Amino acid sequence: MTARIIDGKVIAADLRAQVAREVERVKRDHGLTPGLAVVLVGNDPASEVYVRSKHTQTQAAGMASFEHKLPADVSQDELLALIGKLNRDPAVHGILVQLPLPKGLETEVVINAIDPAKDVDGLHPHNAGRLAGGQPALAPCTPLGCIILSKTVHGSLEGMNAIVIGRSNLVGRPLVQLLLNENATVTIAHSRSRDLPALTARADLVYAAVGRPEMVKRDWIKPGATVIDVGINRIPTAEGKTKLVGDVAYAEVAEVAGAITPVPGGVGQMTVACLLVNTLRAACAIAGLPKPAV
Numbered sequence: 001m002t003a004r005i006i007d008g009k010v011i012a013a014d015l016r017a018q019v020a021r022e023v024e025r026v027k028r029d030h031g032l033t034p035g036l037a038v039v040l041v042g043n044d045p046a047s048e049v050y051v052r053s054k055h056t057q058t059q060a061a062g063m064a065s066f067e068h069k070l071p072a073d074v075s076q077d078e079l080l081a082l083i084g085k086l087n088r089d090p091a092v093h094g095i096l097v098q099l100p101l102p103k104g105l106e107t108e109v110v111i112n113a114i115d116p117a118k119d120v121d122g123l124h125p126h127n128a129g130r131l132a133g134g135q136p137a138l139a140p141c142t143p144l145g146c147i148i149l150s151k152t153v154h155g156s157l158e159g160m161n162a163i164v165i166g167r168s169n170l171v172g173r174p175l176v177q178l179l180l181n182e183n184a185t186v187t188i189a190h191s192r193s194r195d196l197p198a199l200t201a202r203a204d205l206v207y208a209a210v211g212r213p214e215m216v217k218r219d220w221i222k223p224g225a226t227v228i229d230v231g232i233n234r235i236p237t238a239e240g241k242t243k244l245v246g247d248v249a250y251a252e253v254a255e256v257a258g259a260i261t262p263v264p265g266g267v268g269q270m271t272v273a274c275l276l277v278n279t280l281r282a283a284c285a286i287a288g289l290p291k292p293a294v
């Protein structure tokens, strides 16, 4: 069997086009231009790539994009002051602080300072708690993207056995909550889990969000399972260059899986598209408008 490739590029482009249509409508009918502010502290080259692609795609969708680059040695107070300013700025409806933050800055304090209504990353305890309680919330973009990709294969995830490998606040935990809301049966695995290959082999849906290049192997996968690879790992090649690989050994797993996401071109594409969705939703909610169609 050779897996169907889930094309994140195409699915994300479709989602961005839907966002752009809705942005045009709220601009025309309500004079509302959704705005996203991205805060990047320090100059990690990988982060700069993501931030640039967020900026380009935000503008392409007709939204306002505000970039704030701060030096790695910025003080916590200065960063909190910027967040306070963005919280009060009526042109800003979404605030994303790129993680991880450089040493010396307390992630929790910084995240908690973001107005929950503008927390398009879904990381503030207000939104994380609401999501865990099954209430409407701004949910993290990468897990949202994982659910959309899974549904392109299965329609409904109800009753399916899912495993989420990884339990970070940004990916694993919120993904578990979204899967529960979809009525999947969820196993949560992490670095202390015992016999990960056997746990994974029971799953119809496998989500790998670990940060270990090509960790998930062919013999871990139930034949026909859907494999969603969240990992983004840059590794050296034999030719002395670098390449991106996921947390799944793609070539061998694609021989047994029913469907699989590539890296690049899978989940990463959806993350940025879902950020636009969240910004549009946040803008409509803040302006007191009905929920947008996307």
Ligand SMILES: NC(=O)C1=CN([C@@H]2O[C@H](COP(=O)(O)OP(=O)(O)OC[C@H]3O[C@@H](n4cnc5c(N)ncnc54)[C@H](OP(=O)(O)O)[C@@H]3O)[C@@H](O)[C@H]2O)C=CC1
Pocket (backbone or CB within 6 Å): 142, 165, 166, 167, 168, 169, 170, 171, 172, 189, 190, 191, 192, 193, 196, 209, 210, 211, 212, 230, 231, 232, 233, 267, 268, 269, 271
């Ligand atoms: N495509 C996209 O848009 C995005 C991709 N990513 C990528 O996804 C990956 C995960 O990111 P993130 O969640 O932020 O990473 P974190 O480092 O925050 O979390 C990694 C998780 O994996 C678990 N883990 C580590 N080693 C093992 C192991 N050997 N077996 C089982 N579990 C293990 C850890 O367990 P424990 O809790 O016990 O330490 C932890 O829960 C990274 O490659 C990252 O680059 C991240 C965000 C967006």
Ligand SMILES: Nc1nc(=O)c2c([nH]1)NC[C@@H]1CN(c3ccc(C(=O)N[C@@H](CCC(=O)O)C(=O)O)cc3)C=[N+]21
Pocket (backbone or CB within 6 Å): 049, 050, 053, 096, 097, 098, 099, 100, 121, 141, 142, 170, 232, 244, 263, 264, 265, 266, 267, 268, 269, 271, 272
């Ligand atoms: N507060 C916060 N929120 C995040 O959502 C967040 C973050 N911090 N820190 C870093 C991770 C990582 N992340 C990615 C986004 C897009 C791609 C992406 O577009 N990837 C492309 C390829 C990119 C390339 O070629 O380098 C793809 O997979 O096709 C990847 C990874 C968001 N993250």
